[in-house]
Amino acid sequence: MSIEYGLKDFDKKYRSYHQARWDEPIIFQLSQPGERGILLPEAEPEVAAAGSRIISDLGPMARKSPPNLPEISQMRVLKHYLHLSQENLGADETVDIGQGTCTMKYSPKINDRLANLPDLADVHPRQDESTVQGSLEIIYKTEQMLKAVSGLDRFCLQAGGGSQALLVIATIVRAWVDEQGLADKKDEIITTIFSHPSNPACAAIKGFKLITVYPDEEGRPDFEAMKAAVSDRTAAFLVTNPEDLGIYNSRIREFTQMVHDVGGLCSYDQANANALLGIARARESGFDLCFFNIHKTFSAPHGCGGPGCGAVGVRENLVKYLPAPLVSYDEEKDRYFLDYESPSKISRIKDFYGVLPAITRGYAWMKALGPHWLREVSRVAVLNNNYMFKKIMAMRGVGAPYASGEFRMEQVRYSMQKLKDETGISVSEFINRMFDYGMHLWTSHEPWLVPEPFTVEPTESYSKAEMDEYLAVLEQVLKECYETPEVVKHAPHKSAVHHTDHDILEDPKRWAITWRAYRKKYKGYFEPR
Numbered sequence: 001m002s003i004e005y006g007l008k009d010f011d012k013k014y015r016s017y018h019q020a021r022w023d024e025p026i027i028f029q030l031s032q033p034g035e036r037g038i039l040l041p042e043a044e045p046e047v048a049a050a051g052s053r054i055i056s057d058l059g060p061m062a063r064k065s066p067p068n069l070p071e072i073s074q075m076r077v078l079k080h081y082l083h084l085s086q087e088n089l090g091a092d093e094t095v096d097i098g099q100g101t102c103t104m105k106y107s108p109k110i111n112d113r114l115a116n117l118p119d120l121a122d123v124h125p126r127q128d129e130s131t132v133q134g135s136l137e138i139i140y141k142t143e144q145m146l147k148a149v150s151g152l153d154r155f156c157l158q159a160g161g162g163s164q165a166l167l168v169i170a171t172i173v174r175a176w177v178d179e180q181g182l183a184d185k186k187d188e189i190i191t192t193i194f195s196h197p198s199n200p201a202c203a204a205i206k207g208f209k210l211i212t213v214y215p216d217e218e219g220r221p222d223f224e225a226m227k228a229a230v231s232d233r234t235a236a237f238l239v240t241n242p243e244d245l246g247i248y249n250s251r252i253r254e255f256t257q258m259v260h261d262v263g264g265l266c267s268y269d270q271a272n273a274n275a276l277l278g279i280a281r282a283r284e285s286g287f288d289l290c291f292f293n294i295h296k297t298f299s300a301p302h303g304c305g306g307p308g309c310g311a312v313g314v315r316e317n318l319v320k321y322l323p324a325p326l327v328s329y330d331e332e333k334d335r336y337f338l339d340y341e342s343p344s345k346i347s348r349i350k351d352f353y354g355v356l357p358a359i360t361r362g363y364a365w366m367k368a369l370g371p372h373w374l375r376e377v378s379r380v381a382v383l384n385n386n387y388m389f390k391k392i393m394a395m396r397g398v399g400a401p402y403a404s405g406e407f408r409m410e411q412v413r414y415s416m417q418k419l420k421d422e423t424g425i426s427v428s429e430f431i432n433r434m435f436d437y438g439m440h441l442w443t444s445h446e447p448w449l450v451p452e453p454f455t456v457e458p459t460e461s462y463s464k465a466e467m468d469e470y471l472a473v474l475e476q477v478l479k480e481c482y483e484t485p486e487v488v489k490h491a492p493h494k495s496a497v498h499h500t501d502h503d504i505l506e507d508p509k510r511w512a513i514t515w516r517a518y519r520k521k522y523k524g525y526f527e528p529r
Contacts, residue, residue, distance in 0.1 A: 014437055014469055028223035101457065136336035139327045157352065168294065170208070190226070192243060193212050226258065247402060252285050274378060308358050338353065377459075400414045419478065431454070433492065
């Protein structure tokens with residue numbers, strides 16, 4: 001880069017960006033017969049004999065032929081995956097504020113090193129408890145911290161993500177109802193339209209009828225609609241607060257009391273609790289159950305839907321319904337153990353004791369911060385969000401429905417409907433142009449009750465300079481929408497992937513989940529012509 005170019009660009013509010021774009025084959029297409037990444041030594045005779053006995057014992061389960069794995073050298077494997085990594089955006093590469101409700105935040109690299117220590121990363125789930133005391137201690141002490149944050153009495157850290165945690169909660173509600181012989185009477189679950197969609201989905205899986213409460217004019221769950229929904233048939237109330245609008249329901253205690261008055265349970269979806277640490281707890285809000293995402297609020301990387309940890313907490317009267325095993329501590333023997341003897345009514349929701357690397361990262365993050373700085377995390381997250389809220393609301397073509405004149409919590413769901421009315425450019429087209437600046441923007445869950453939505457959540461991780469850079473990109477793309485709309489409509493121009501064909505998702509005949517299915521559906525497509 002020339003000195004002149006560097007000086008010219010130095011004062012820009014956003015940076016020039018061009019993503020690598022590789023015409024990268026699938027790794028099976030790179031395979032060459034006989035090519036190897038490593039040469040394994042011949043097995044000693046006694047090892048080979050033992051292996052043969054094991055294969056023989058498998059009987060019909062034994063493979064008739066070796067697995068069809070790609071044959072490729074180390075150097076070409078490295079280049080292949082580096083090329084793919086260069087076509088991605090992520091929290092370590094860009095200002096990842098635009099992930100909306102996914103709570104992308106900085107995960108300290110020292111915690112990655114801890115999670116990858118062989119004593120943790122290589123733990124086998126069938127190891128004797130005496131050999132994994134450190135791992136069990138991490139799980140147990142993570143639970144103690146979550147108990148303090150929530151006020152609830154016991155946690156299970158098995159679930160590999162938020163949706164699986166909600167399935168645990170719906171399963172607990174079902175077991176609780178069935179044990180009391182109330183299955184024919186308590187068959188309804190109430191949720192709200194701006195709570196995470198996995199709440200109604202998991203309730204439906206467990207056979208409950210769903211009642212959805214919509215917002216009032218201020219964007220909070222309508223109190224009168226809630227009163228009308230609650231009845232003797234109410235088994236539970238599943239809600240996110242603040243919901244995905246970023247608006248906190250200050251009457252939540254009245255909502256939970258209403259459900260308790262008819263003998264129902266209340267579950268707090270705290271997949272995103274970034275605004276509430278040390279400030280508001282599930283117990284004081286009247287909840288019987290809650291869950292946290294360790295891979296969001298507590299810094300473990302999101303993992304694109306997994307691997308994560310959905311930590312499910314309950315009051316004492318519901319502990320018996322938590323999936324076994326729980327991790328317990330024997331003070332007399334000074335040892336941690338997997339407690340299969342608890343009166344659990346639910347077997348494992350996930351194999352063994354969950355995703356230990358995610359739990360380790362969350363544990364290290366909480367231990368490093370302590371109670372005071374956990375609270376400061378939320379204070380800064382709310383401050384950052386409202387700084388961006390004020391700036392974005394001053395931009396042309398953007399609005400935010402509901403709660404006019406109020407501050408928001410940790411995120412905001414904005415609307416670009418005005419932009420679309422004035423320029424014809426949709427939020428999806430706007431997002432495609434954001435990629436050209438190395439930034440990302442998320443819309444929202446379906447259905448789009450907020451028209452042309454996008455959701456921004458800066459968390460506590462980002463500095464004012466980084467937020468200002470992201471805001472400058474938003475402002476620049478909005479300017480282009482009004483002045484050079486064709487540039488936006490045909491974006492992205494500098495991204496790895498240009499316009500994508502989303503119609504393929506609606507056509508199972510075009511799906512190819514495995515290499516075998518791919519070759520079957522597209523036979524001959526990549527053969528020499």
